[in-house]
Amino acid sequence: MNKSVRKAVIAGNWKMNKTRPEAKALLEELAPMVKDIKTVEVVACVPFTNLETALEATKGTNIKIGAQNCHFEKSGAFTGEISADMLKEMGVEYVVLGHSERRQYFGETDETVNKRTKAALAAGLKPIVCVGELLWERECNITEEVIARQIKLDFYDIPAEDFAKCIIAYEPVWAIGTGKTATADQAEEVCAFIRAQLEKKYGKAVADAATIQYGGSMNAKNAAELVAKENVDGGLIGGASLKAPDFTEIVKAAENG
Numbered sequence: 048m049n050k051s052v053r054k055a056v057i058a059g060n061w062k063m064n065k066t067r068p069e070a071k072a073l074l075e076e077l078a079p080m081v082k083d084i085k086t087v088e089v090v091a092c093v094p095f096t097n098l099e100t101a102l103e104a105t106k107g108t109n110i111k112i113g114a115q116n117c118h119f120e121k122s123g124a125f126t127g128e129i130s131a132d133m134l135k136e137m138g139v140e141y142v143v144l145g146h147s148e149r150r151q152y153f154g155e156t157d158e159t160v161n162k163r164t165k166a167a168l169a170a171g172l173k174p175i176v177c178v179g180e181l182l183w184e185r186e187c188n189i190t191e192e193v194i195a196r197q198i199k200l201d202f203y204d205i206p207a208e209d210f211a212k213c214i215i216a217y218e219p220v221w222a223i224g225t226g227k228t229a230t231a232d233q234a235e236e237v238c239a240f241i242r243a244q245l246e247k248k249y250g251k252a253v254a255d256a257a258t259i260q261y262g263g264s265m266n267a268k269n270a271a272e273l274v275a276k277e278n279v280d281g282g283l284i285g286g287a288s289l290k291a292p293d294f295t296e297i298v299k300a301a302e303n304g
């Protein structure tokens with residue numbers, strides 16, 4: 048394994064937060080704070096309504112913009128949905144897919160995550176695909192089974208050259224928004240397991256080059272320990288991405304990790 052062959056990515060997942068003026072203010076505060084960051088990709092995944100504002104506010108900066116979901120069809124009678132092509136045309140680069148909140152509250156399944164991932168790739172977006180076990184599943188000692196199944200299904204029929212454009216975010220569901228971070232060792236254990244699954248599916252070179260983030264109550268205090276781990280290549284940050292100084296600390300930790 049060789050951490051230096053892959054890029055660390057710190058992505059903020061703003062979830063359903065921030066109006067347009069608030070989004071503009073946050074990104075304008077963040078941009079000068081992260082302007083000298085070179086080795087870490089800095090991404091803000093904002094609500095659909097903020098995408099245009101966010102793209103405008105980050106023009107000429109090193110902050111990339113992502114959405115938090117996209118539909119799997121190209122167009123049609125899907126009231127309330129947004130297609131991958133619509134995002135791409137705006138200049139959006141990343142899209143979060145299969146977040147546990149979408150799986151939990153909006154009926155998202157591995158099958159639809161797989162279809163959305165394919166649609167995002169076809170449109171030229173970079174998917175950040177979320178996987179992770181429930182607390183109950185961890186207690187029953189089936190974390191690895193759950194993760195292996197998600198990797199198999201979410202990336203079903205996705206060839207290596209397309210997979211290379213994807214990021215995986217390992218987010219134990221019990222750690223999201225709960226303040227209960229996985230220990231660095233727990234995060235490392237599962238991220239290493241994910242990489243081993245990828246090696247089986249795509250071979251060693253592709254697995255070694257894959258960015259695998261940790262997500263779940265990652266913050267300015269615990270980030271350094273998490274991103275220092277061999278198989279943890281950055282993070283998907285919810286709560287702490289809403290405060291520019293906290294988010295910057297995490298980005299800096301990844302630059303040093």
Ligand code: PGA
Nearest residue numbers: 223224263264284285286
């Ligand atoms: P959190 O969210 O950092 O607030 O726990 C992480 C996520 O859901 O991506």
